[in-house]
Amino acid sequence: MAVATPSVTDICRAAQTASRELAGMSSALKDAALLRVADALEERAPEILEANARDLEAGREAQLSPALMDRLALDPARIGSIAGAVRAIAALPDPVGEVIDGFRLANGLDVRKVRVPLGVIAVVYEARPNVTVDAAALCLKSGNAIVLRGSSSAAHSNAVLASIVAPEFPDGAVSLVSGGREQLAELAGQEGVVDLIIPRGGEGLKQALSAVAKVPVIYAASGNCHVYVDASADLDAALRIVLNAKTQRPGVCNAAETLLVHADAAGAFLPAAGAALRGAGVELRADERAAALLDGSVAATEADFAEEFLALVLAVKVVGSAEEAIEHVNRYGSGHSEAIVTGSAAAARAFQLRVDAACVYVNASTRFTDGGEFGMGAEIGNSTQKLHARGPIGLRELCTFKYLVEGDGQVRP
């Protein structure tokens, strides 16, 4: 494993060299290496916990928030689930070598479009040390070298975790870089060496990267998600879906932030829904028409409809038609996950065709947008970009493809 002495550029170049070896590594070898990593994580738990204790100690001195301290902390159960995730990734089908398309041209040339690794992927992330192992396992399984840039608050934990993964793969395949904004800029400038940067973190990280990145970046995205209850909705199903989308795990990107209700359903739906949501601890910020049907809501501002609360807060608005709901979603949504609850085939079709988002649900909760739920195995984040990867970023999305063309002397006339 690379240590801190070489420059970011040196580390990235070594990763590129390793990536050429990884691209040709068989599935059997990669999976065996990942299973050895999983075993080693459990065997070396005391060493991991000791390093983690040093990070926690430093975190206490630096007065990190309880939430950050919780994300930083490891215990034997958490180490067990990290090892379990590595075994699950080893069990997934290898995306490398999959023939995506193939055809014979009129002149006899045989063309295959084949999935291949991207090469070198850099992951920039914040406090959670489990990301070190998850991200490495996903990148290595898909034949990519990985450069990890974790948070300094988890430096000891990350170093031990990376030192457990790295020896099972070619030299340079797994590296940690540290340092401040200057090193981040050096990483983001590795055009032609690093093939993709995936930042996992808040707006500050996104701004810092987008100002300097020469390398392609896919942002693990925020989500301003909506549930629209149509005039013809089954109101029991609508209530279950809204409660689930808002409260089942409010701090994640596929949780709902706004409830839209058709005027014809509002009278029957909103009073009971409002009571249930308030009962679940949800603060309601309502437009004028919704507020008239809700007890104890506060007035919603324009900004509330644009905000990703990531908390037990829900904006509520009454709309006059499915069209108005679609327009609201396309105006304020972040293109992540959007749901309609309806009994109308026409409304369902219009919503699916016209809403511009990675995942558009009919009569289901937005909370299913997830690589694991979609059967893609683990994910390294969710993309709201339209290019390359949209929705969950799994093993296939960590790959590119090439065209392999075979002939017997064909030339172009």
Place this chain on the structure above:
Amino acid sequence: MAVATPSVTDICRAAQTASRELAGMSSALKDAALLRVADALEERAPEILEANARDLEAGREAQLSPALMDRLALDPARIGSIAGAVRAIAALPDPVGEVIDGFRLANGLDVRKVRVPLGVIAVVYEARPNVTVDAAALCLKSGNAIVLRGSSSAAHSNAVLASIVAPEFPDGAVSLVSGGREQLAELAGQEGVVDLIIPRGGEGLKQALSAVAKVPVIYAASGNCHVYVDASADLDAALRIVLNAKTQRPGVCNAAETLLVHADAAGAFLPAAGAALRGAGVELRADERAAALLDGSVAATEADFAEEFLALVLAVKVVGSAEEAIEHVNRYGSGHSEAIVTGSAAAARAFQLRVDAACVYVNASTRFTDGGEFGMGAEIGNSTQKLHARGPIGLRELCTFKYLVEGDGQVRP
């Protein structure tokens, strides 16, 4: 059609509004509109030629080079082939709505991954007015609005051509923007409005864009392509392939720029190949070992191996093994199109697995990397990027996808 008065931002926002309508336009309506465009191009040829004459007159005054004047010039035959290209694009299958993947989850949710338009695509291009129509037809067929930014030297021709295409599609779907670097920067800053910029032009344009772009960019790429003649190659086929790859159309990105020859084949191959290439007007720049077997070559410098000549110039090098050839290609190549000529299954396999390029050929010319040749219909360029589109950029590559998920009340446990 938008005229010059509104700002670039206004034009892009109108394009975004139009894109929502285009995304739902049926194939039948789009194809009928394209066929009317093709007819109108032929009917209004005199008007097009008159505008083109004004551009040519200005070009003569500005003392444009003969090559640029040729690219700028239209005549009835060229207008006929522009109309023909539009009819060919209308005849292609519609990529929009294609189900790429689909599955049912354990909880009964049905998931479809469906191809949808990107939204708004901006194409920035230089003198050739035919690009105005080609690019518009490709974007519109794939359900995208297009913002065209052509060269000022073709302004009159482009204006007439765009005014023929635009009325057949929703308002704002086809727009021309003009102006200098400031307007280019305004276009490149339309994050969230313009979904993709495709520049077609030289290094200067690429540099100018990459300095300011906030919007994703796919560069229609340059190609430093190689032909490697292995020890076991059929030398007659090798000569045909090298001549074709170098001379059939030397000014394009899939033409070969370097010939690599295995030392065991060099004695039998290079003297005759050199004579044939020189006979076709090719200047040879050879390394020491190759030069000893070639009459009239000049000494190759390191820079020659890195250069895309786009002319009748070929760098030549003798290598000791297929491995050395692969390393040379990965070091100097631009990831476009690479070919091996060999009788060895092992060498063919190693070359295809280990060469990192969009298209890797065995026993065929590099000249086949082309959307038309690959059966994708027309193309808007070739990408050497690894993300989103690699190789020819056709109708599918102008699309993204979304997941449509249908249920009957599912919530996440």
